[in-house]
Amino acid sequence: MINTLGSFSAIVIVLWLLLSVLFAILYPLIKGFLFALHPRFGSALLLAYWMGPFILSVLSTSFLFVPELERVLVDAHCHEACANHVPLIDSVGLASFGLAVGGLVLLFLAVRCVQTLLQSRQLKTQFRAFARHCGAYHLLAAPTPLVFTLGWWRPKIYLSEGLSAACSDEDLSIILLHEQAHQERRDNLRLLLARLSSAILSNSLAKHIMSDLQLLTEQACDFRAAERFGHVAVAQTLLKVKRLMSLPSATSVEVCTAFAERDVEMRIKALLKAQCRVALRPWQVAALASAMLMSLTLLISPLHHGSEWVITLLSSDNVHIH
Amino acid sequence: MTKRRSSSNVLPNTLGELELGVMEALWDAPHLDAKAICDVMPQFRKPNLSTMQSTLERLYRKGMVDREKRGHAYHYFACVSRANLLARMMGEVIHLLHDGRLETILSSFVNVAADIDQASLAELEALIAMKKQELEGRDD
Numbered sequence: 001m002i003n004t005l006g007s008f009s010a011i012v013i014v015l016w017l018l019l020s021v022l023f024a025i026l027y028p029l030i031k032g033f034l035f036a037l038h039p040r041f042g043s044a045l046l047l048a049y050w051m052g053p054f055i056l057s058v059l060s061t062s063f064l065f066v067p068e069l070e071r072v073l074v075d076a077h078c079h080e081a082c083a084n085h086v087p088l089i090d091s092v093g094l095a096s097f098g099l100a101v102g103g104l105v106l107l108f109l110a111v112r113c114v115q116t117l118l119q120s121r122q123l124k125t126q127f128r129a130f131a132r133h134c135g136a137y138h139l140l141a142a143p144t145p146l147v148f149t150l151g152w153w154r155p156k157i158y159l160s161e162g163l164s165a166a167c168s169d170e171d172l173s174i175i176l177l178h179e180q181a182h183q184e185r186r187d188n189l190r191l192l193l194a195r196l197s198s199a200i201l202s203n204s205l206a207k208h209i210m211s212d213l214q215l216l217t218e219q220a221c222d223f224r225a226a227e228r229f230g231h232v233a234v235a236q237t238l239l240k241v242k243r244l245m246s247l248p249s250a251t252s253v254e255v256c257t258a259f260a261e262r263d264v265e266m267r268i269k270a271l272l273k274a275q276c277r278v279a280l281r282p283w284q285v286a287a288l289a290s291a292m293l294m295s296l297t298l299l300i301s302p303l304h305h306g307s308e309w310v311i312t313l314l315s316s317d318n319v320h321i322h
Numbered sequence: 323m324t325k326r327r328s329s330s331n332v333l334p335n336t337l338g339e340l341e342l343g344v345m346e347a348l349w350d351a352p353h354l355d356a357k358a359i360c361d362v363m364p365q366f367r368k369p370n371l372s373t374m375q376s377t378l379e380r381l382y383r384k385g386m387v388d389r390e391k392r393g394h395a396y397h398y399f400a401c402v403s404r405a406n407l408l409a410r411m412m413g414e415v416i417h418l419l420h421d422g423r424l425e426t427i428l429s430s431f432v433n434v435a436a437d438i439d440q441a442s443l444a445e446l447e448a449l450i451a452m453k454k455q456e457l458e459g460r461d462d
Contacts, residue, residue, distance in 0.1 A: 122336055123415075129342045130408045141405065144412040149429045160412065182429045191429075217429070232457065235450050243443060268446050272453045 004065070006095025007088050009102025011307050012061045017200050019053035024205045031212065039219035039270070041280045045288075046213050047190055051197040052292075060299045064307070073300040087307040094314060109196055116192060123150055127158055136176055139164065145244045147175055149182040152189040166244055167237075174225045174237040181221035190217070215263055219270050226271060235271040238264055337386070340377050343367055345400055345407070348387060352399035359398070 030049065034042040063069050065086050089095045127150065131138035137157040140146075145163035149155045157179040164172065182188070194213055198206040226234045242264045270277070280288075337345065347362050348354065354362070356374045363369070369377070378398055381387045386407075389396040402410075 125339055125342070126337065126411055129346070130404070130411070140408060140412070142408045142412050144409065144416070146412055146416070148415070179429075187429050232450060232454050235446075235453075239443065239446055239450065246443070265442060265446060268450070272449055 002092060002099060003088050003090065003095045004086075005102075006098035007086075007307075007311070008061055008065055010089070010095075010098030011064065011087075011303070012057050013098075013102055013105055013200075014310075015057035015061060015303065016053055019057055020198060020201045021205070023049065023053050024201060024209065027209055034212075034216065036276070036278060038277045038279045039216050039223055042277075043190075043213065043216035043220045045280075046209070046216055047194055048292075050194050050209055050213065054197040056296060056299065060296060060303055063296075063300050064303055069300070070304070073297055074304045075301050077305075087304060087311055089311050089314075105200070109199055112199065113192075113196065117152075120151060120188075124156070128156075131158060136180065145241070147179060147241075149179045149188065152186065152192060155183045155186065155188060157183065163241070163244070167240070170229065170233065171237045171240060174229050174234055175241065177225040177228060178221045178234075181224035182217075185217075185220065187217050187221070215266060218263065219267055222267055222271055223274065223277075226274065231271040231274045235268045238268055238271075337381075337384075338377075340367065340369060340373070341381055341386075344374070344377055344381060345386060345402075345404075348398060348400040349404050353397045354399075355392075355395040355397050357395075 027049075034046050034049075036042075037045065063073065067086055070086070089098065127138070127140065131140050133139075137159045140158055140160045142160045143162040144160055145166055146160045147158065147163055149157050157176065159175070163175075167175065191210075191214065194210065198210070222234050222238070223231075343363055344359055347359050351362065356371060356378055359378070360368060360371060360374050378387065378389075378396075382389060382398070386400065386402050387398045388401045389398045391397075
């Protein structure tokens with residue numbers, strides 16, 4: 001049992017790490033394509049791409065451990081006896097090490113998840129105590145111009161009186177439509193899943209993709225608001241709110257220019273060139289899904305041989321045939 | 323020795339549900355002792371006296387309430403107003419957004435912490451005006 005669990009865990013972790021690095025390196029090649037799509041599709045595809053290494057590693061390793069699938073998915077080969085087999089580590093020490101590493105990674109993910117959940121609950125409790133429920137949103141009696149959506153599964157919109165007072169009715173409707181889009185799409189949950197899926201990578205490797213995912217997510221919500229009010233009106237509101245928040249008295253935050261981000265600029269430019277963004281057709285989505293499925297099945301054979309080769313290398317003569 | 327704040331406390335001025343309830347009670351009626359606060363708490367969150375005393379002690383240490391001794395009991399009053407506490411919390415949220423520590427918890431309409439200079443804002447304004455003109459020209 002420990003050999004099976006240890007081998008499974010070691011293969012998942014190594015594969016997850018390798019695929020994550022590979023996907024991060026290959027990302028610049030597909031970035032242009034993603035940003036040419038309508039942000040609704042761009043953000044969904046980028047999320048799928050970024051979660052790909054984790055999903056692929058878990059699924060392909062699970063398939064790898066079904067001996068019946070070997071006949072279909074793995075090139076015919078024999079070790080001591082010609083029978084269906086899975087790559088197993090025979091050394092208990094090595095298998096225990098694999099299991100321990102897998103357990104630690106799982107523990108780290110669970111701790112991170114619980115910690116974020118607690119923080120989210122805490123913020124919700126705090127703001128709920130101060131907010132007044134006004135239909136679709138909660139109003140905060142504060143002069144700081146701020147609006148945000150808080151929560152994962154049933155997110156709530158919080159709007160400050162400062163922002164409400166400074167905006168026209170149309171601006172306010174655009175802002176609320178944008179935030180409602182976050183609510184419906186459960187964007188905080190999507191970002192959490194993306195962050196957890198890339199937890200095995202260093203922050204420097206993951207941060208560009210994460211910030212692009214955030215940008216595409218915001219653009220998707222901008223475009224949703226633009227469906228009703230028009231792209232120019234949403235761009236104007238964005239600029240207005242950004243100007244409000246850039247006032248030194250508005251946020252009392254010393255903003256360091258080294259952290260200067262161009263997200264608002266990119267969002268406004270995207271809105272003004274909305275006609276250049278194309279939507280994916282159903283057949284294209286089906287083709288992408290088929291390509292994913294095919295790559296998953298094609299991965300099994302090299303993964304099987306690769307795992308056997310690595311296990312043999314680590315513990316010579318320890319590959320166990322079942 | 324200062325007790326280390328739990329890593330799950332995302333805001334420095336984080337208050338628990340009971341602490342917030344106590345603050346509410348003190349904002350409504352200042353200068354109450356622990357027993358009186360217990361009495362004014364809603365039934366569903368009414369704690370026992372010793373829980374209330376330790377909650378008040380925590381709030382006192384956090385600098386949220388002050389107290390004065392009257393007879394044998396301490397009488398408490400809030401030293402942070404409701405508006406002030408909310409303003410602090412909003413400031414902390416903005417700081418955390420800047421650090422990227424809330425990216426998976428909270429989505430804000432615009433990145434409040436991202437800097438953009440006035441020249442870029444003016445350039446964007448000009449772009450929007452141009453687009454508007456272009457659309458109006460097309461309509462005519």
